[in-house]
Amino acid sequence: MTAKPVADYSNFEALDLRIGRITEVKPFPRARNPSYKVAVDFGEEIGVKWSSAQITRYSEEELLGKSVVCIVNFAPRNIAGFQSEVLIMGAANAAGETVILTPESDATIGGAIY
Secondary structure (H helix, E strand, C coil), X not given: XXXXXXXXXXXXXXXXXXXXXXXXXXXXXXXXXXXXXXXEECCCCCCEEEEEECCCCCCHHHHCXXXXXXXXXXXXXXXXXXXECCEECEXXXXXXXXXXXXXXXXXXXCCECC
């Protein structure tokens, strides 16, 4: 893997990372890669935002109620006619599947990550 350029702290400060809770999951058959349409609640300040997420290793039922780490200040992205408003953070597991990043603490929904 090629190393990425060095980022300074201002690059990190530009990202608005928040804790959200998944409140709704819908199939997304129009997406090029297997995906769901996922509603994530960030509390009163931000409200509910939608994401197109390639996290189909989980069932819809497994995802409901999960807390997730998200970037909430990317510009919306049109994916197969759907406006994806937030990026749910994930990483690859040993099998190459995308797993979601979930906080193991009682972090407040909508709370900033720093």
